[in-house]
Amino acid sequence: MSEIIETTSGSAPEIDNEGLARIDARGIHYRRLNELVREVVRRGARRIEIVNVNGQRYIAVGLQEKVRVDIHGVPGNDLAAFCDGAEVVVHNNAQDAVGNTLNSGRVIVHGDAGDVIGYGMRGGEIFVRGDVGYRVGIHMKEEPRRKPLLVVGGTAADFLGEYQAGGRLVVLGLTDSARRGTVVGDYCGTGMHGGALYLRGQVDPSHIATKFVALSEANEATLADLKPILKQFCELFDYDLDRILDERFWVVQPFSHKPFAGGYAANP
């Protein structure tokens, strides 16, 4: 049986006076790549620029230090999984499971991202400029001190916010795919029992799981709450706030914090 393609390349990179380390990921297996990232962080790097990334998984997994990691190329699945403080910036598309169980910190994707983004995230922020795939923001949760935030500039496919238990999900419909259809796919908010979901633009009410959630138009107070988030989005991706506000926003909120309570035997 073949061993995983290990490469010996990628010796520990230099850290310059500004605390920047550059890593060339070409041909490097993800294990080695993450070793290099941790190593430069240990040696004091504050910014890490990784170039020629192509499909390496788990980049920046579990990083607790407040460093910034810039990724050039398409990172593999589970980017920034379990991250706890780092800022990870992707300058291309990202694949599936970005920010899996994110704890704190921020992930910024300048392209599209795949399925299952922000799965079970319990803190931190994810900003995606483009579209995202299926099952985004499912099982998001929050604590009194920590509220996760996931903002999608384009559209989201089916099962957005499924079983969402907390935090905020925002979908802005600013890409071409929103002009071709609705901003969110089917089964949105199924089993949702906490947090809130905000949608901008055209929504098909039959796509919203109204057995679990209420769909209503955002009022002035809600929009005022959203404004700081939208400002942040505009700064990151160079959008005009007025253009974003020039369209209707919808709010999806759960009816109950225990939608499945009736499905279990009563607790004595």
Added chain:
Amino acid sequence: MLFRSKYNERDRGACGLFGWMSRKGRRQNGEGVIEAIANMHERGNGLGGGFAAYGIYPEWRDHYCFHVMYGNEEAKDRTEDLLGQRFEVAHQEEIPHQPHPAITNEPLLWRYFLNSRSLAEGVDTQEYVVSAVMDINAGIHEACVFSSGKNMGAFKAVGYPEDVGKFFMLDQYEAYIWTAHARFPTNSQAWWGGAHPFCLLDFSVVHNGEISSYGINRRYLETFGYKCTLFTDTEVMVYLFDLLVRKHRLPLEVACDVLAAPFWKDIDAEVDEEQKALRTALRQVYASAMVNGPFAIILGFGNGMLGLNDRIKLRPMVAAENGDELYISSEEAAIHVLCAEPERVWMPKAGQPVVGYLEDGA
């Protein structure tokens, strides 16, 4: 059984798929596709790798080519007797391969170019070929026909696809469609014949997922004479395409509506009455051909390639186009191995096929 012996190693992962085609029929060798599927190494666990290649036997383009694996000489003798009785065997040879440290338990690997023009008049040639494949796979112990199309072939083994590709020296073949698979077996044992692709005539299927409806699909297919002998759920997928597209003459896209059938609530909401009637009829007539469970597949056929997801997209699939090239992959990064900047990259929607056809005259 030598080549059906169990491989017990288990590791976490998920299957990987990759497909490339040139709509203009421009051929390239297998090196690039090997590199692309290897980029998703983590998706497999070394218990199966394989490739389908179209356009590789231009000098035998009118002949059916059987790729066959044997566990022993007796199986080979019996199979060759059967082939000799039913066909004119124009040429036969060992499938070229080279020793590879990671590829073990190799069966005997042979290919046969069968002249279909010698058959009696009035014989449905394709049906005749399918019967021969079924009779060998079900009737001859330790023999497995693993591809049976024209000007195409499958290459597969227990191992990682990059090792399987080197074992079969796929840099020596030029194809206008390549599909590739990295296997992570979940519900069935690993053996050479259980590696993907699964093929019948010109159809080949590589699959990521589990077919929960395998039992229903299998019993349905058996009523049409298909014999499911390969110990793996994916087998039914290729026979379903053969049944729906070849025998029942459904357009490919309609066959996809049978396999990844729309939900009744979506049929009810359809405003186009003709579509509504068609989809209702398909669900009623082909209830037992619906494929339930998570899947992403790439189907190769003589003049094209198709990608399809289950109706709620429980397995990943990304597609890209660049010039006349179509790419379908489990992960976008694998596409960039062959094409740094595709003109278009997108995530196909659940249950909606992505199809590339060869251009006329290609």
